[in-house]
Amino acid sequence: MIIAERKPMKELLEMVSDVKRLLIVGCRGCVAVCSAGGDKEVSILSAALRLGVKRAGGEIDIHEDTLVRQCDPEYIEPLNDKGAKYDAVLSMACGVGVNFVADRCPDVNVLPALNTTFYGANLSSGEWKEMCAGCGACVLHLTGGLCPVARCAKSLSNGPCGGSQGGRCEINPDVDCIWQQIYDKLSSMNRKEELRQIMPIRDWTTAGHGGPRRRIREDLLP
Amino acid sequence: MxxxxxxxxxxxxxxxxxxxxxxxxxxxxxxxxxxxxxxxxxxxxxxxxxxxxxxxxxxxxxxxxxxxxxxxxxxxxxxxxxxxxxxxxxxxxxxxxxxxxxxxxxxxxxxxxxxxxxxxxxxxxxxxxxxxxxxxxxxxxxxxxxxxxxxxxxxxxxxxxxxxxxxxxxxxxxxxxxxxxxxxxxxxxxxxxxxxxxxxxxxxxxxxxxxxxxxxxxxxxxxxxxxxxxxxxxxxxxxxxxxxxxxxxxxxxxxxxxxxxxxxxxxxxxxxxxxxxxxxxxxxxxxxxxxxxxxxxxxxxxxxxxxxxxxxxxSSGAIDEAVEKARREARLELEGELKKVKAEADASRDLLAKEKEKVASEISGLKKQVEEAKSMVSRKEAEIQKLTEELQKAKEAVSGTAAPAPVASKEAVAGVQEATVTVSSGALSAREQQVLSSLNKGLVALKEVLGLNDAQFEAMRRFLEAEFMLQLGTAVRETAQVTEAPQVQAEAPPAAVTPAPAAEPVEEERPAEEEKPQRPKEVVNLVAQGNVALHAKDFKKAVELFKKALEISPEDEKAKEGLEEARKALLEEKEAADKAVKIKEVEGLPPCPDEIDPDEWKRKWVVRFTARGNVALMKGDFETAKKEFQKALDLDPDYEKAKDGLARAEKGEDIFIPDVKPGEVEAAAPAPEEKKIEKEAAEAKEEKPAKEEAVQEKPAPPEEAKEEAVKEAPKPKAKVEISAPAGEGVGELEVAPLPKDEPPLEERAKGIPEEVYKEPCTGVIQSVTIGDGDKAITVGGETALPFHAFEGEIPNLPRTAFEVLDSPPEEWPEVLLKYYSDVVNDSAAWARKCVNEFGAQAICLSLDSTDPNGANVSSADAAQVAKKVIEAVDVPIILWGCGNAEKDTETLREITGLVENRNVCIGPLTDANYRTLGATAMAFQYPVVASTPIDVNLAKQLNILLENLGVHLDHILMDPSIGAVGYGLEYTYSVMERIRLAALTQQDEKLSPPIICNLGREVWKAKETRLPTDAELGDQEKRGVLMEAITASTLLLAGGELTVMRHPKAINLTNVLVEGML
Structure with missing residues (x-):
């Protein structure tokens, strides 16, 4: 799932400093699940902004709305008319939602309420961790299902660097060394010999370095 | 490997x-x-x-x-x-x-x-x-x-x-x-x-x-x-x-x-x-x-x-070498560059020198030209002198030869009429003819030299001709003079206007010479120089020159005239200089603060003295009033208000409030020392019903009486002619005046030094007058905080305008509507009713129907309604648009086109339409309502914008946006209070216009005025009336000068409060 977190209030208040009428639009997709941009967060943000603006001596008229998803045209279509009546629409979706609104609703001045952080999993209540980098060239079958691209500080391909100590990454003792884990995992599966293979230099075009990515499935095209 | x-x-x-x-x-x-x-x-x-x-x-x-x-x-x-x-x-x-x-x-x-x-x-x-x-x-x-x-x-x-x-x-x-x-x-x-x-x-x-x-x-x-x-x-x-x-x-x-x-x-x-x-x-x-x-x-x-x-x-040596080489190259390159730059600099210096030379030679050329022009002038003078001498000679010759002949005189007259010097040859001797022809030639030469146009030349020639004929014989003298006189007058102005300063002395000299050829040359020259000096504004020199001229020739008219003129100019100059000095320290004024322009300061004091005068006038203290007005006039002799006041004070008229008839005053308050005429009238009425009757018989009685007259509404039409007997003087609209049992402040504060309880203000609120003639009302002008009459002057009481709508009101509650139900379809009748029955001192016509989001009545139609209303009543009118900037511009312009000769007040002007409406208002000298959202700075900003446009602050009423009690009144209050404090205590002139509070509309749209009578909330009408009156009185306390209200009873309540307090 896409993990996001709300931008700091200061940044948001600056963002809406010239806005008199604001519509906050949440998303019931990933960001609702990671408690960043669902109905509840929309209400909280709306109240916080009202207070913040008032405290700064301003005035703002805030309305709230939450869409099923902001990454599907059918859900955001009505937003073009509705959003145009506001000085700005503050989207609480991930970056995808903000972009999609910007693309599809030309009359709407859309602003991001969240920082879209990573693709991750919910470790426990209130804790999320990056698990995938969306690099477009998955090697998980070679690494015991653990991603060195997303989870190694240097995205190494051929085993742990010299900074791996006690299963921890050198950059931060709170960070696991994923190569240690890969090694352990493959060892337990009696597959550690596979790690002798040199993983060749990667092709990063699929990771976005070849320009914005796009996927087409002919069979599904209208 | x-x-x-x-x-x-x-x-x-x-x-x-x-x-x-x-x-x-x-x-x-x-x-x-x-x-x-x-x-x-x-x-x-x-x-x-x-x-x-x-x-x-x-x-x-x-x-x-x-x-x-x-x-x-x-x-x-x-x-x-x-x-x-x-x-x-x-x-x-x-x-x-x-x-x-x-x-x-x-x-x-x-x-x-x-x-x-x-x-x-x-x-x-x-x-x-x-x-x-x-x-x-x-x-x-x-x-x-x-x-x-x-x-x-x-x-x-x-x-x-x-x-x-x-x-x-x-x-x-x-x-x-x-x-x-x-x-x-x-x-x-x-x-x-x-x-x-x-x-x-x-x-x-x-x-x-x-x-x-x-x-x-x-x-x-x-x-x-x-x-x-x-x-x-x-x-x-x-x-x-x-x-x-x-x-x-x-x-x-x-x-x-x-x-x-x-x-x-x-x-x-x-x-x-x-x-x-x-x-x-x-x-x-x-x-x-x-x-x-x-x-x-x-x-x-x-x-x-x-x-x-x-x-x-x-090696390091190699590196050093390489570096050295690079340095050498760089140096060479730099040197080359330097040489190039130097060469360029030299070239540009040469160029500059050449330019200088060129300019110098041009300047010397110009100088030469000037010299030439100068010598030309002296040459011309000499020529003129010569010509004059020739003329003299010619005259002498003529007078010496020809015998006076009537024919010749006739010919001379004819010659004058034909505009040629063609003295009949048969009548003149050969010598005379010779003289004449040489004279003609001389004249032509003179024309060229002087650059005269044909008309000037013609005129000059005629003088000479006439002169010539004069010399020919005394018999024609008078005729010639008659001919001469008007022509001199006709000629003089163009000669004076002729440009080319170098030629001026010549021109100035010429008429003198022509008029009186016998004038000594010196005198002529001196007078000419004097005139030059006069032109150059060197009046002292001019005086000297003219004096010299007069010493030589005491009777020289030109010199006398010139001397007179120069002396006058000198005197004026001195006066102007004195005045400039005086302004800084006009007698009796406190020293002008540095940040204020002396003129501005003076003007402030003119206004203040006038205000004081007005107060004194109202109190009946004519002597003080006269003094104050005189002070104001000393500072600004053209200040109309002060002149007016002085005239009144001299006449002993203590009527300052225009809407109180002299008759009433006589009846109700004959003693000049009474503080408030209106209040006095009320008191008098209470005490002496007999007097009240007298008051009521007046065509426009004070409000109390009027209220009585209307007390039996809603059948007011029968009472329009105000003949209610005194006995019926208790009605629902009437409001008893406030008891006045308090001893005056001076008495109560006896023994306490004044500075303890008095905090006089340094600023003054603008006086704005709306309406025409004796019905006009003036608001503002005070130098004290609202109702603080003991700290300064409050020359004008706060006023109330009745709101009249241009279309039947849709949402007025019955308790309010019932007073107007018979007139709601006719705005003019409505306004008349307000004036005649309720004693309205002003009407505010709300053009609500023009709102594009509402009925969207066309501007032309609305203008017709407005015109009717304006014509129906003679009290001041405020025209209040629907609030849509564009539509208001259109509507109000339309109306002003129809009623330009009435001094109506138009509004609201916002930052969106102040330019167009401000210009219109300025053109017709209308006061305007400057409307801004509740904010001191916005209000000030709009005033500044209007002033920049040319609308004077004494033509502005500020509308800071009003909230009714329970609906934001406190915001309005604090904003108004701050505006007023800024104007009075910080002399913030840009916030000094009076404040208008259009509050009726705010109060009567509040839910509380619409809920029906019930046990808990009490009587609906009383509730509404009190809300409106409380809102009004609160806003007056905050600094409002003019309110726009709806319910007659609420208006009466407010007025009684005002009168009781001032």
């Missing part, structure tokens, strides 16, 4: 190799590198040049490596994957190879987090193993990473890698080394070894994997410089295993440095014995001096003769 490097040679020869390490500086200082290289030179086979180790920016590895090479030390260039992608790295590799680098150590690199730029984007396009693969491919397969062929000079590099035997997972470390070797590593340098036992185990596995046979393994060692350093490495450097034994040895050592070197030597000796170790890599971090000693003590000081060290930049 892979590269032919010295390191490769040493290792392949089987000699135990020694490599050192050189950290480039965090600067561009080449000397640092050189110095370190010289220390290491001869003691090691090659030196690693680090690539921004621990991610701290330093001189690049390639550059520092080249400097080391130039010192005769073989560099091992390090390359990390952190900072460059495959494009940059391959490019550097090509360059390094070209410049003689032969060893390359391939590393992944420390994470940027550890360095001095932790925010940097880590590249990590590949890892160290992939880098080895790539460089090997470039070297052995002559292919770039992409597969493209390197056609010439592939990089020949001896490839190294790093290995950390002490990192986890331990068993994988040799495997990983094997991968590196497989990828292309020719040699490996390990992490710093202190734990030799662990390294031995590592080597065991490595040997099992056969790594030592495929690549040279150099054991990494570092002399601990101090105990602190050892502890630091143990604790903080990841993947470094500093044993307790090492710590202990340092702890026990007398000389830690010495001990550090010993520890290092011991470790070297131990690793030398480990099979598969081909050399050591001595990393004396920032302690290069230790290396020779370590090498010596380890018995490794006999280094093989270096081979293959061929710096492309051969």
């Amino acid at each position: 892979m590269s032919g490097s010295n390191l490769e040679n040493v290792l392949r020869s089987g000699t135990f190799a020694v490599t050192g390490e050189l950290g480039p500086p965090k600067s561009g200082d080449m000397e640092v590198v050189r110095k370190k290289a010289r220390i290491l030179k001869g003691h090691v086979d090659a030196v690693n040049i680090t690539d921004c180790q621990t991610a701290i920016v330093r001189m690049s590895s390639l550059t520092a490596g080249l400097i080391a090479l130039s010192e005769g030390v073989e560099p091992v260039m390090q390359m990390t994957c952190r900072d460059r992608n495959r494009i940059g790295m391959q490019a550097d590799i090509l360059g390094a190879s070209a410049l003689g680098i032969k060893n390359l150590l391939c590393l992944t690199g420390d994470h940027q987090k550890f360095g001095n730029h932790p925010q940097a984007k880590g590249v990590f396009d590949m890892d160290s193993i992939q880098l080895l693969q790539m460089v090997k491919g470039m070297r052995d397969e002559k292919r770039f990473q992409c597969g493209e062929e390197i056609k010439k000079a592939e990089p020949r590099l001896f490839l190294g890698c790093a290995a950390n035997p002490f990192a986890d997972p331990f068993e994988f470390r040799p495997v990983r080394l094997a991968k590196k070797v497989e990828a292309g590593a020719d040699f490996v340098q390990t992490q710093i070894i202190y734990n030799v036992e662990k390294f031995k185990k590592f080597m065991e596995i490595a040997r099992d994997l056969g790594i030592h046979e495929k690549c040279f393994i150099l054991a990494g060692v570092t002399p601990p410089k101090s105990l602190g350093m050892a502890r630091y490495m143990k604790k903080f450097v990841p993947g470094l295993d500093v044993t307790d034994d090492v710590i202990q040895r340092l702890q026990d050592a007398k000389d830690q440095k010495e001990e550090g070197i010993d520890i290092c030597v011991d470790i070297i000796k131990q690793v030398q014995d480990i099979p598969g170790v081909s050399g050591v890599h001595v990393m004396a971090i920032e302690w290069e001096e230790a290396v020779p000693e370590i090498v010596k003590r380890a018995g490794l000081s006999q280094r093989p003769e270096p081979k293959g060290i061929e710096p492309v930049l051969s």
